[in-house]
Amino acid sequence: MTHQFPSRRAFLAATAATAGAFVLATFVPFPGRALAQGGPPPGPYDPNLFIRIGADNTVTVVVKHLEMGQGVSTGIPTVVAEELDADWADVRFEFSSNDTAHYNNLFFGPAMGTGGSTSINESFDQMRKAGAAARAMLVAATASEWKVPAGEITVASGVVAHPGSGHKARFGELAAAAMQLPVPTEVTLKPVSSFKLIGTRLPRLDSVGKTTGRAQFALDIRRPGMLTAVVRRPDHFGAAVATLDDAAARKVAGVVDVIRIPSGVAVLATDTWAATRGREALKIEWDLSKAERRSTAEILAEYGRLADQPGMSAIKRGDAAAGLGRAVKTIDAEFAFPYLAHAPMEPMNCVLEVKGGKAEMWAGSQLQTLDTFVLAKILGLKPENVAVHTTLGGGSFGRRANPQGDWASEAAAIVKAIGGKAPVHLVWTREDDIKGGFYRPLSFHRVKAGIDAQGRITGWRHTVVSKSILIGTPFEKMGIKDGVDSASVEGIVDTSYAIGDMSVELHNPASPVPVLWWRSVGHSHTGHVMETALDELAHLAGKDPLDFRLALLAAKPREQAVLKLAADKSGWGSPMPKGRGRGIAYHESFGTRVAMVAEVAAGDTDFKVERIVAAVDCGIAVNPDVIAAQLEGAVGFALSAVLRNKVTLKNGVVEQGNFDDYEPTRIGEMPRVEVHIVPSAEHPSGVGEPGVPPLAPAIGNALFAATGKRVRSLPMELGRTA
Amino acid sequence: MTARHLWRVLLVGAVLLGAPRAGIADDQASSLAAWQRLLPVLEHPRCLNCHQANVPLQGDERRIHLPRVERGPDGMGDSAMRCTACHSQAANNPSSGAPGAEGWSLAPETMVWQGLSSGDLCRLMKDKARNGNRTPEQIVEHVDKAPLVRWGWAPGGSRSTPPLGHAEFVQQMKLWAAGGAACPQ
């Protein structure tokens, strides 16, 4: 017997007065530090929202997050199954509807969404309560049926039993009655010490589907009569269509329609190949009057000039200038970071169908609520008439969480233009993806820091130049304070290290090049700057880089433990052969502490990363194997940005386009990776992103150890020294 | 005036004069002159990129083939990285842009040209033990007819073509062969 969800309730009644006027007034932004500290507010835990127990004993856990590889579709069911005392072999998962009133991310206020490495963190207590409530309801139903005291009933591995009477039943026999009972207002959670599933290596629930071709991503959705659309977007960001000649495109076999939409020109066809061929036949002249025409070299030069001027104050602690005046040795270091594309393996796409005043979208969306509002506004529908079916996401790294809802809005504009006469599958090609913007922002840092005769940091002046990710989005209100975008300076202003006299200033220059959070957001550059500069100071002070860091973390046992664990497991301090070097880095992001030791073999113009030893403290380790996988994967992902990835503009036009000139890490470049987890009983924090920030500085510091050459900017090109 | 130009003048002169039977020295001179014209073709990326020891090169910038592929047992790559995994044995692929032609593969191991001096490359060309057991005449036939060689002159995409036209290239190969396949030191 399966149970129905409660009918969809008023959708976002509190905030959804008008579609499109949606502002996340109470939202704590992804990069916000508050996530890690205060813990999430309570959320609904009615088991009927999150658990369905079938007559066949299967326990289906309804997951409100997007599975994009991070393992959430295993982790959330683990937490539920733990408190429910389910048999793991019976546990399945499915994705929730976009019923935001029930499936909101507790850190995101009234919005459903996956990001900022929040999933386990925000829903750990909520899912435990849901599991415990369901267990209590099973026990209550059983007690009344067997007429035995509830306190004498035991539950283990999906079996409810009353040892005294010998009664025994599997969940499936009891669930129908149990789930009709009132949800307990108080639930008792297990002590951490009695966890049986949490903390063990349970197999991923998505492994079988993903190894048989059965797993369904948005790109795999097929609807009757569906057309495929590709969009020709301008080569220059900010350009618009001036003139369009679509005569040749319309003649391509399979092309059904050509439509102008705000982002460019859409070609609709019976299949993907016809659509792309039709697109190639378009003749378009572009209006470049508002377009970005500069090259990245010019933008970077401007950033460099800005860095020498006073910016907005992000933090001012003590007197950095006076501290620098006291220094006996100083560094003055510049760091440049390129635009980066997320380049998930599954290109952006979604299927949109509008029928009878209702819309349905199938997508690997990280921000279902925002996408709902985007669709509702463009289609002129009420948000409650827009259903978002979350599919598996073929990677994302932040790209499927777009506050501007770029791909959703394209699909909506196309379907609106054809009057909803067919379901439309909007498909981006790889070139669309690499050239399409929403990059990790191009950034420039300048750090002046000094030490005294004892090697203690006396002052730290830091200037960041980076386009704001949050300005102009619904996240602006909470993420921007006094003009300072927290996503540009996170990882600096909240550094774990005791740096007394510190000033951080920010410039956020405007540009038509759209930017977005890219796995670990601001930490993707700030972590590298902090850990590289610290390493330079350690060498300047003549101190061991590990000892130097530990001294700056004197009152922080969790931070120290992570650093020491990575160092110990790596053999830190033992001699390395000539041409090889070891480097260490530590960075906390999204509440998770990660240290890495890199070993590199360096040549004159090239280097190979041979081994990464990582240590992580993410609180309770829900699934240690998934945690290890996320750290391993973060190494592979971040390595490409260390080795070569950059998106560059030449007179405003993106120079890269596919995996030849924007080449992710390949298997032959992958180092050995060892992951060590610090045992903990603290509330869990996320692991999707925190593995990224320490990789680049660990490698750069290892290169310095091997060669004496300091490479500060990314990607690391050995011919270049700053 | 470069040596190459000098030889060309002499050669044209010989043709114009209609010399009925040039002497051995003249044959050798015209053969050498032809070789000098052949060399930039043989060293052009369309040819040299696949006359490599283990890993082919790609593009006019001669980068390592991406993704990295290796020769394998028969010059056609190995297991999941066979040439035919991506390259047609008939034609360029208009959709993926991957080039293709009959025989698409690395040149045999004996025909690795990369890094050779002009003289060494020339001697390799006529050494039957290393050139596929071909006489100079058979080499002419090969460069005239082999689809993979001919592809170099119709490579598609934005790929450049060798500095001589194909007909001219074959003509020079004939002259080189006819003059005794002379090689510089």
Place this chain on the structure above:
Amino acid sequence: MLTLNVNGTDHQLDVDPEMPLLWAIRDRLDLTGTKFGCGRALCGACTVHIDGDAARSCSIMAGDAVGKKIVTIEAVSGKVADAVRSAWQQLDVVQCGYCQSGQIMSAINLLSDNNKPSDAEIDASMEGNICRCGTYVRIRAAIHEAAKTLA
């Protein structure tokens, strides 16, 4: 009109012979286990077997596949395929999983040719398959594991 033999069945398809095999498989036969990643034979997400050899279906013209046996992730079978799948599941190689159809098809090809590949041989053979999630450590381990069960 051309005939493609996919997963043991002949399919009559009204497609241009130049249409990439990938789109014939995905958009005409609705076999969506074979993925689109780059369209230019750079990433391997679209890997299928043609007459037993791994091939990038985005770079194979449908017309060139006529008369050949095409096998996709949905139907690939046999001792090697079983060993590879089970090693992949046992070691939980997948993350987002989008590239894994292609990874598995390449790994089956490798292990069919070489029942005890070294790390270097694995790297050489799997170089054409990109995993943006960075699961390479486990891909190597799973291929070794599958080799062990096949030994």
